[in-house]
Amino acid sequence: MIASSDAVRRGVRAAARVTAGLLLGAFTAGAELVLLGVAALLMAYSLAFSRGRRTVPRAVAGGARLLVELERRRLRAFLGEDRAVEYGPLKALAYLVLRVPVGLLGGLILLLVAYGAASGISLAVGWWITGDYPDGIPPSWWIVLYTAVAGTVLLFLAIQGLVGVVALEKAAARRCLGPSPLEEYERRIAQLSVTRAQVVDAVDDERRRIERDLHDGVQQRLVALGMLIGRARRAGSEDRAAELLRQAHEEAQRALADLREVTWRVYPAVLDGEGLRAALETVAERSPLPVAIEFDVPGRPPHAVETAAYFVVCEAVTNAAKHSGARSVRVAVEGSATMIGVRIEDDGAGGADPAGGGLAGLARRVAALDGAFTVDSPAGGPTVITAELPCG
Numbered sequence: 052m053i054a055s056s057d058a059v060r061r062g063v064r065a066a067a068r069v070t071a072g073l074l075l076g077a078f079t080a081g082a083e084l085v086l087l088g089v090a091a092l093l094m095a096y097s098l099a100f101s102r103g104r105r106t107v108p109r110a111v112a113g114g115a116r117l118l119v120e121l122e123r124r125r126l127r128a129f130l131g132e133d134r135a136v137e138y139g140p141l142k143a144l145a146y147l148v149l150r151v152p153v154g155l156l157g158g159l160i161l162l163l164v165a166y167g168a169a170s171g172i173s174l175a176v177g178w179w180i181t182g183d184y185p186d187g188i189p190p191s192w193w194i195v196l197y198t199a200v201a202g203t204v205l206l207f208l209a210i211q212g213l214v215g216v217v218a219l220e221k222a223a224a225r226r227c228l229g230p231s232p233l234e235e236y237e238r239r240i241a242q243l244s245v246t247r248a249q250v251v252d253a254v255d256d257e258r259r260r261i262e263r264d265l266h267d268g269v270q271q272r273l274v275a276l277g278m279l280i281g282r283a284r285r286a287g288s289e290d291r292a293a294e295l296l297r298q299a300h301e302e303a304q305r306a307l308a309d310l311r312e313v314t315w316r317v318y319p320a321v322l323d324g325e326g327l328r329a330a331l332e333t334v335a336e337r338s339p340l341p342v343a344i345e346f347d348v349p350g351r352p353p354h355a356v357e358t359a360a361y362f363v364v365c366e367a368v369t370n371a372a373k374h375s376g377a378r379s380v381r382v383a384v385e386g387s388a389t390m391i392g393v394r395i396e397d398d399g400a401g402g403a404d405p406a407g408g409g410l411a412g413l414a415r416r417v418a419a420l421d422g423a424f425t426v427d428s429p430a431g432g433p434t435v436i437t438a439e440l441p442c443g
Contacts (some may be wrong), residue, residue: 069121069217070161072129076220077158079121083147084155086114090144119143119228125271132221133423136228146227153223153422157216164209171202232400245418264396272306327357334365340372340397341379348386356440359416360384360393363424366409367436375399386442403428403436413438 090111097108119138126132138146177183178190188194230238276299283295322330328346335342351357362381371377377399387394400410403410405426417424428434 064347068129068214072125073157073213073216073220074161074362075095075125075129075163076154078315079118079125080151080154080158082149083118085251086111086118087144087147087151089111090115104174104297107140107144112143115140115143115147119146119417122146122224123228126220126224128218130217132224134229136224136227137230138228140229141347149223150220153219157213157220160209160212160216162321164206167202167205167209260373268309269306272302272309274307276302320387322357322361327360327384328353330357330361331364332385334361335370335382338368338372338380340368340377342368343381345381345383345385347393348384349388352391352442355420356391356442359420359422359440360391360438362416363413363436363438366413367397370403370409371395371399371434375401375403375432377432377434389442391440391442393436393440395436397432397434399434400430401428401432401434402430403434408434 090108093108093111123136174185178195180357184190234416279295279299279302283292283299284294321333327348328344331344331346335344337386338421352360357385364384368380368382371380375397377397380395383392383394403426405411405414405428410426413436414424417440420440422440424436426434426436
């Protein structure tokens, strides 16, 4: 019951916001209509006397840009349309030409809704309060039913008209102010080229890290193990040989532990078997810092998304333990069927460098999935690392 009432309140607020946006759009359409009239005269003069050197006068271009920016703010604040745009004076004027009739149509529909509401209230007051029947017709049951049905149908049509106006507002902005389909394709091709290069770099970084771990850890252990076994073979007494073999056995155990650590850092088997939540709990158990995990992801994300989210958390927790002087780490993983969000926050000293090897590698790994990766680490802390990973 509480959830339904909250949904109703949210719906009412959203409807009020959209209505206010359309009403404001009707007023701005009037200003834009005036600008277009002035622009037509100035551009005609410019074409006639500037010998084709400048088709859009500076005053027209400035006014068009100002009104377009106002429209963009209105769309963002009231209609939820917020996209990066690139436009010049001609695109701005083309957008205003399309936008003026749409804005006036929205204002007209709102005016009709207001007129209908006022007429309904006046009719109800005349029937049941003052007794002043319109046209002398008393409120019999079939008259009331007919009026209610007609009013409901008209209200439904008006709401559908407002929904259509909102869609037209957004479509006009995207069509006139956004990039063309060819520009979109070129931008996407460039993005994919960069992403492919980042994937190659991420694979190379991972290979170098594995090589470094094996060289600095497991290889040194194995060298020490070989030396201990060689000394045991050359020992002159059984007691000395037994002591060296005991040390060799301990060194072999440490080498196995290092090898398991390297294997776990390369890819944890628990991620395949039990999923991301279990793998993150393993990270928390192995961390020298207290790690609090909040996990709210329905179902299992795609394998690539799970892997990227795991390594983001693992690297962030490792960096917090090694470099930040943090006392605790908080990890929050939330998601839906289309997006997984990861947020890691520590209470350390801050100052993390996003261009550093580990964080830069994470950024490339996330970019390979068309995701977003940010690092906010002011001096004095806290350090907040976020990643958004699309699942589609």
